[in-house]
Amino acid sequence: MKHKDITLAIEDLTVSFDGFKAVDSLNFYLDQNELHVVIGPNGAGKTTVLDLICGKTKSTEGSIKFKDKELTNLAEHEIVQAGVGRKFQTPSIYENLSVYENLEISFPRGRGVFSSIAFKCDEEVDSRIKEVAKEIFLEEFLEMESALLSHGQKQWLEIGMLLIQDPELLMLDEPVAGMSVKEREQTAELLNRICVGRSVLVIEHDMDFVERIAHKVTVLHQGKILAEGDMKTVQNDPKVIEVYLGH
């Protein structure tokens, strides 16, 4: 593996909450164009890893390098501006604004106080919003107040709000939670489409869905990596079977 192809390199990452190590000297690498899924039982530290990468939680030890840039001492908005986008577990959208406005706010221009006052929604922004809306199956709902969207559509909207920023690393925390079967299929297709030209890190519980999208799977258990590889290898790993079915 050539070094330059690595988008994200996590080394010896540890975080402890009052002595409890939620993530324990974790080593993890993510390549370009890779769609990597992290699975694991409850409390394995999956969401904490995402929190650490995007700066919501500060690490106790270790390093997170994104394209050779150290993230652990950056503020949240600086990490985003470096090219890391993160979707939250429950759909986190601005309910009192329209779909269009949700996407407009997420457009990566006018991020300062004064530039936001001077911001103009020009041709470029408008066409980009429509392009993204089409991609996330919401082109007909642009003017709708986003509180009125279905749960699945809200999930898509939040993915769209990240896509419009064109991040090089996209992190999705349970993107298909609460979605119908058809919506899951559409989301799988969406994820396969958007992982080109960037890296995508997904946390998911739905194994059928994981099988459909994952290039590579990592199983996390008690803050450590239990197994890593393609879906088949992982599923047949006796340690993984023990963790999932043993108790």
Add this chain to the structure above:
Amino acid sequence: MNFIQERLFGGKNGMIGIAVLAALIFIILPLTLDLFRLNLVGKYLTYAFAAVSLVLLWGYGGILSLGQGVFFGLGGYCMAMFLKLEASDPESTKIQSTPGIPDFMDWNQLTELPWFWEPFSSFGFTILAVLLIPSIFAFIIGFSMFKRRVGGVYFAIITQIIALILTVLIVGQQGYTGGINGITDLRTLNGWDIREDSSKYILYFINAILLFSVVFLSRFVLTSKFGRLLLAMKDKEDRVRFSGYDVSNFKVFVFCLSAMISAIGGAMFTLQVGFMSPSFVGIVPSIEMVIFAAVGGRMSLIGVIYGTLLVNFGKTMFSETFPEFWLFLMGSLFIGVVMYFPNGLAGLWDKYGYKLTSCFKKMQCINVIKTFINNKSTSKLDISSK
């Protein structure tokens, strides 16, 4: 033109709202009220600056400040210091043991003007001070709180405490601030007597023009992406942060802007009322300002002006007749607004206003029909009489 209509007036409906309010403030009230009452309205309208500032800060930003009186007061005191220095020339203070300094300093055995009073002899400096000192103060408070992510009820309590501290400071430092009496006996502004009737009219109109300018400025800010970001932050602060925005900068800015707007109100208050005292700085006036905004509708720049006028008229009327009863009424008004109509008068108007207008239209129709019928019957009568 389109830009002006959309961004400053708030579309067609906003334009009608502004036209109605402008007609009320610029034409109807000056024509119908005597000077004493008009001066009172002018005083109320200075509170409206604080109410408008709360639309930005509280309505859109979701940041409840219980200390807008601090900025109102700072603006007012800056103006009062200038007017006091002008009123304390050596000629008119020659009976003091130290002529040429404000009277209250002389009473407190001060023998020279304190250094921080010196620059307030310049009118240009005073105008800058009115705008900048409250903003800088707000910046210091805002920066230190929002960078540490202090918000919500903690922010409200801290601003309230700052209001209390400032009052205690002003009252305690009698020699420098005029103490509990405040800065009184203000006379002229650059030689122009502010106590004369004609000056009162002029000041009323200047105040009204400034108020509308502030409304336009606020509307411009709120209809920009900045305004939508404020709403977004109120709803999902983390999502905004993880979309690449430094949330604290936006909060600091809106806090400073709201401070500046309140301060303009304070300065106009001093000019119209003729004095400034700590009773317009502390906790009670600050909370009253929140009530004005809540009653008017904290999401509506125009609504809060009506709210301010209405509550203040109520206050004047009731406190003239039942002085003890007024505070209870004010308290229950606030509770009522919060519980039953959280969007205030503006919310009620949005909900029921169309019924009123359609009712009005219907009445017009009925009138037309009535006159039509009347005409017919009279013409019939005419025929029969012939």
